[in-house]
Amino acid sequence: MDNFTLINGVVIPAVGFGTYLTSERDDGTVAAALEAGYRHFDTASFYGTEQALGDALQSSHVPRSELFLTSKLWKTEMGYDGALAAFERSLQKLHTDYLDLYLIHWPRTDDLSAEWRQLDHDTWRALEDLYRAGRVRAIGVSNFLPHHLRNLMESADIMPMVNQIEFHPGYPQTYTVEFCRKNNILPEAWSPLGRQRVLQDARLAEIAANYHKSVAQLCVRFALQCGVLPLPKSSSPERMAANLDVFDFCISDEDMDRILTLPQFGWSGLHPDYPKADS
C-alpha cells in the first residue's frame, strides 16, 4: 500500500512528511526527507515553512510532477476573497503554479463565533473555484468534525476529498474517521506519533516488540491499517527513514483491536469547537 487514491482519482503517496515546527529557513531538513524517499509534503501558511520548503524543493531538482504538495489556509484567511488571496501567497512561497491538495485548516476562527457556518460555505466556494480552474488537483478540510462536514456538504457542489485530523493511538477519532469513510473523504493523520506524547507508552511498546519495530513505526503502521494517511514529522534522517520503513509488517487484528480500545491519552488538547484544553 504505497499510495492512497482520492475519490477523484488523484493518487497520494501513502506517508507524507509533516513540516510543522521545522525551520523557517532551509536547513537541509527537506533535502534529507527527499533523500529518505519522501515525495509528499504537508505544509500550511500558519507554519511559516512554505518558503523554506519551496526553496529546498526548487534546489533539489526533483521534478514537480513527482511531488505531492499540500498547503492550508489559516483561520485569519477565511472567506471567499481571503482564501483566493491565501492560495496565491502559498503558491508564490512554494515556487509552484499549482497545489496537489489545498485545505481549510480549521472550521472555526479563534473567537469561536457563531458565524462559522456561513464562513465555511464562503471559503469552500473559493476552493471549489480553484479546483474547477485546475489550480489545485484536490481540495479538502482539516479538523472538521462530522457536524462541520455536514454543514459544508449542505451547500457544496464538490465534496471535500480529504479531512486532516489529529490521529494516533490514544486518540484515533473513530467516529470522525468512520464518517469520512462513509462519505468518500480520505482521513489524514496529523501528529501520528502524538508529537512524541505516546512514544513512551508501555502498552504500545509491548505491542511494537511483537513486530520488532519501534513505537513510532507501530503508530505509522496503525494509521495506514486504519485507512488514515499518516504525516510524521522528523528532523533526523534516521527517524525520517524509520518512519517510512513500515511496509514489511502487518499489525494483527487482535493488536489493532487492543490499540483501538485503549483509553484516551496523548491528546493535544485541541478541539475545533472549544478553547485549548490542558492535555
Ligand SMILES: NC(=O)c1ccc[n+]([C@@H]2O[C@H](COP(=O)([O-])OP(=O)(O)OC[C@H]3O[C@@H](n4cnc5c(N)ncnc54)[C@H](OP(=O)(O)O)[C@@H]3O)[C@@H](O)[C@H]2O)c1
Ligand atoms: N492540520 C493540523 O491542524 C495539524 C496540526 C499539527 C500538525 N499537522 C501536520 O502533521 C505533521 C505531523 O504532526 P506533528 O509534527 O505535530 O507530530 P508527530 O509527527 O506526531 O511527531 C513529531 C515528533 O516526533 C519526533 N519523532 C519523529 N519520528 C520519530 C521516531 N521515529 N522516533 C522517535 N521520535 C520521533 C519528532 O522529533 P525529531 O524531529 O527530533 O525527529 C517530533 O518531536 C505536522 O508536521 C504538520 O505537517 C497538522
